[in-house]
Amino acid sequence: MTQATMTQTKVDNGVNVQALIGAREALEATPAAAQFKWRATCQWVNGTHSRSTVNSFFGLGEEQERPRSFTVDADHPEVFAAEDNAPTPAEIALTGLASCLMGGVASVAQHRGIQLYSVRATVEGDMDLQGILGIDDEVRNGFGTIRVTFNVDADASQEEIRALVAQAQKRSAVFDCMTNPTNVVVDVA
Template structure:
């Protein structure tokens, strides 16, 4: 019986395991820096370009064109609805991070997935955001993620994969443990 890892769920498992081995041998390869450049368009509308990043000991230049992401507020919040709100991007970030982790862990564990859907809901009270109450926080009061998963593993194994994914998710970590954010301002 072969124990050679194979690509599964669209994840190149042999390449992933080779990356893990390379990082074990050279821990400096684990240091990554992702970057985004945002520019104000008008009103509450802004556009972010994401292209290069530093990782695996070098600058990555594989993206020929930047990914462009528009953010705006809906008209009820004085925007024009040119894109999701920044807070909605956080919901996308947690959903996509957990989903990527789930697919990767399933592949490593030899589990084939046939369906993964997540619904993410976040509750915000504008009293905090608008400075109308010092008793209400500015951001989400709660975020809920509901997964629907189908695959060739028992339900308890799929639930365990989600728990492993949660424990390793960088976005979950930042949302639940916080991270320092330094802000510098230059004027011209």
């Protein structure tokens, strides 16, 4: 049992668990509404620099428009004869994994009554560039191994923290995308 549960202290990790539970119940009752399409558009800037924009998605049975757009730039470092204007796409993928797991940790902690004080995730991915550069066709283009290390300060035992991170991993969409084959269709319009 967590410290928060034993003392009945109100836990506030900034997650509205009641709204999440309500959404889950609504989607259980109407499975078609759970079908979402996330989108991004990407525009070439110059060289290897690009800018992606995210502003709308399909969900709950209809188009959803956010009140503002978000942009994410990507580039490559100078060691690749690029301008290093932004993180590489591979680094952005790592931040997606970290952010998805982090959101899960906060949500699961709130639901379990665990007060978080600080949470830090360090994500590191190993990549052999011989594949990307066409030096060796036997080397895969993507990550060989990705390591995620959490440092969590919370009103919880190490066992509870491990279980909290494991549950976040179990429900992470980005973890699933990175660890299971995903059908990706590339087309030219």
